[in-house]
Amino acid sequence: MIPYGRQDISQADIDTVVAVLRSDFLTQGPQVPRFEQCVARHVGAAYSVAVNSATSALHIACLALGLGPGDRLWTSPITFVASANCGLYCGAEVDFVDIDPRTYNLCAQALARKLEQAEREGKLPKIVVAVHLCGQPCEMQAIHDLAKHYGFKVIEDASHAIGGRYQSEFIGNCRYSDITVFSFHPVKIITTAEGGMALTNNAELASKMALLRSHGITRDPAQMTHEADGPWYYQQIDLGFNYRMTEMQAALGNSQMERLDQFVARRHQLANRYDDLLADLPVTTPWQHPDGYSGLHLYVIRLQLGKIARTHRQVFEAMREQGIGINLHYIPVHTQPYYQRMGFRQGDYPEAERYYAEAISLPMFQTMSEAQQDEVVAALNKALQA
Template sequence: MSNFIPYGRQNINQADIDAVVEVLESAFLTQGPAIERFEEVVAKYSGAKFAVAVTSATAALHISCQALGLGKGDRLWTSPNTFVASANCGLYCGAEVDFVDIDPTTYNLCTTQLKEKLEKASANGQLPKVIVPVHFAGQSCQMEAISALSQSYGIKIIEDASHSIGSSYQSKPVGSCTYSDLTVFSFHPVKIITSGEGGMVLTNDAGLYQKLIRLRTHGITRDVTLMHGEPDGPWSYQQLELGYNYRMTDIQAALGASQMDRLEKFIDRRRFLAHRYNQLLSHLPIQLPLQHKDCESSWHLYVIRLRLPELSKTHRQIFEELRQANIGVNLHYIPVHTQPYYTDLGFQHGDFPETEKYYSEAISIPLHYGLTLEQQDYIVDTLKAIVR
């Protein structure tokens, strides 16, 4: 097995290419009808009323925070086991950021830790304005409990579902916003579906939707009913707030909408491969990813944890040997609070021990639609040889 096996990879077919070419040959490369089509198909699939396509999930998180009025003097809490964007979005708005440690079995934000931290924050007058639960690896957080806690303290919720289009929680699609104000998806090439780069915000709140639409386009409106005073003419637009150029192109939207046609196929394959990993790796000195009974994961990632006391090699040695065998393992994630930028803000190693313990043992092994059974067998056999 000489070819490198990536941990994640997009799958592009002729229908995707045709959809992009159709846009390239059309009158609109951006700000055209393909955007609305993509938004409609994702909203319908997820069960949300509104969707707003943007340049990335990072942009989606940013304008979600801004739409909720997060600003200087406010606080945002999220998981330390995530990509830095889940926390950075709060800093972009001038807010303070803090973290809630993870559950040791799901690797998602721990509801017990959240409850205890909220009680202390309430007593100290330091409650967050926004909580960002991250659906790690495609498995939803325990949103009913998080929502109940947040409502009791008047806190807004943004679900970071960058990993989780196609997942379900309590038999409802992630993205329905049943237990949140907003949900964010990512369409980066390693995710379940791709638009190249891209993201989307979903909500059931019409007011938030209108604000998101403005924020992605410089804070500008062409809606006469929202303008200050009489418009100068049919060409008029007004900037009502400070927004950004976070517009997705029609080229990206066409690819994303075409990919949605195969979303269920992508998910089914990932679930099959994850189940097969569970069977093939069950007798090794590793902890396999556990699924909560309320969740059905989209399996963006398949993460194993090494039982290091039972092994003669270090975490790094095993990781490097897998890479040397052309297996593109990765590690999701370096705890955000240990990044130099965040330690400069006052966070320290040891602040969130469950996340740090997870990081010291975790390896993401390849899982994507195009992974063949031959490749999966090679990964399993190589891992067995390395850890034994």
Template sequence: MNTSFIPYGKQDINQADIDAVVEVLKSDFLTQGPKVPAFEQAIKDYCDVEYALAVNSATSALHIACLSLGLGEGDWLWTTPITFVASANCGLYCGARIDFVDIDPKTYNISVEKLAEKLAIAKQENRLPKVVVPVHLTGQVCEMDKIRELSKQYGFYVIEDASHAIGGKYKGKPVGSCEYSDITVFSFHPVKIITTAEGGLCTTNNSKLAEKMELYRSHGITRNPELMTKEPDGSWYYQQIDIGYNYRMTELQAALGVSQMVRLDEFIAVRHALAKRYDELLTSLPVTIPWQHPDSYSGLHLYVIRLKLNEIQKTHKQVFDELRSKNIGVNLHYIPVYSQPYYQQFGFKVEDFSEAEQYYQEAISLPMFSSLTFEQQDVVIATLREVLCV
């Protein structure tokens, strides 16, 4: 079957988005102007949260989130192994040690049951985590109420990695409200639900954490007299009161973000329509379709199927490669982080992550983006049927 290439994800840019960016290009500010605060306000309003701090990537957002919580040498950060490496790397940036908790076999998110078991053992061994990073894989929200209860019981902080999940809800509340976490992180990479080209953002309801993250994103510099060690020398005065980074978002990115936010609910609705249609069209094929937790209204960044390998005559790699060769831009989210060469030095054992291993052997991400047409979706299904020989 011949078709033009259908990627697994892509940005949806309209004329209003282009006009918003051009307007900034013609303005006096390409950085540190009014658009970044406007984008932050749009996120605050949408997520019903007190503070939002835009940065140049979700990786930067994770880093300053960890720093603001005091994560450092000798501390532990725990996360899921089925995620992009940034969810774990942010802990290494701070000098912390990393460990992983196996996934739930139905949601593919961090398993609350395995987390509880591991915490009980860690308490006995005096190696409890300082930070746990639940990742809302594909846009489906983790069981945050249970994770919050465990955080209260064992005394760790919670950073929601919601890179896949803006526009989603948990128990009726918007992802990013920090109802069950200390900080939430979003990503606005082009394949995500909305985009600022590159970019990320932290939300929190804690003024002290917001203050620290604001410092860390811009060199540790403040112009707030209340934070300074002496009276300002003049209106030009600033002080570096901590070591920080240049993680700022540009005005161009923020303008695009403000424009994209107008269509966020539309994007999510289209993704749900596409997912429902996938569910129906895939029922007769030897694959497991995504299961949605009733407490979670997913952002549906990804649509992940799992191959029933015992029912087909091809390997996982063969199916993946054949789909790619037929211009279906499938992907795999993700390679277990502990299996990466850099992480192998820490001595992780494959047998500790049986669900993650099984997932990795079977998972394929099908095309899912807001401009995907039903005609393209039909091509994806027909090609998958052809490859699976059913």
């Protein structure tokens, strides 16, 4: 089966990890700080905090921004559940903003309308999580302007987007956000096996997130409430978690970063070729906003169901039967049973639901060959036939 995504592990990656296994440090050594500095330097952010998953990064980002009971977090319904769950972890209420029908990202115009109503009702969000779906950045300048007007904080969920750009600058520089989060899961653009990172230009937020990722414990005398009892001394000054990244993961990340630009360029080659190969089929190919350069974690098509005699499910199953590992990113979060029990209903976010009824993620990974891509397109062509 041709998978929808997979990691690209080189011999250099393997050698780097093996060297760490033979070293003195498997955790809390030099590789994690090196990885943090490498990513921050690449994207142009001042500070970075590596953790064991992007979900953990979202959680500590929310906590660092002071999210708690009585507060509200808004995000897109078309995302992985972690983008919303991070608000629930903090005891906050979660709500959604419908998507732009072209980019499939949180719609800045819909956000503006919802903020106007929320201000009248006294229910403004404390945090908006802007998800860069498939690697394409949201309209961050517009969201930033709304944040300044209404007083909320902005987290960029850039789990799909490392290596991409917004307004010709790398995603992750936090020009228009308080914190940006990356994911390094194996199907993402670069991998640390599992892993994530939060980036910011705010020293206090960085310090808070670094504290929260390691049990809320510090050995820094400047952070302690009283003088240390001795050189062994540490203090727990906050309620934190064990969200640390291992040295092996960070070493793999350091090695992968050397090929990041190459990986993204290859994904663009494949996407351009898909665009050409699919031009005459009854599908809608991804539209790219001129302000952005996508990381292209995913290549999502939408079926033009009015032009074919098969259902969404029939096309999906026909592709799988031919050995094509397509997927669907994502089921709208507000339709999940857990969120339905919170009061969300079908019909709440019609653009998101229309997207879900038509979307299919085609295979996209940097080691994909043109022969494999031809096989995917041939299978899709066959699957679309009645």
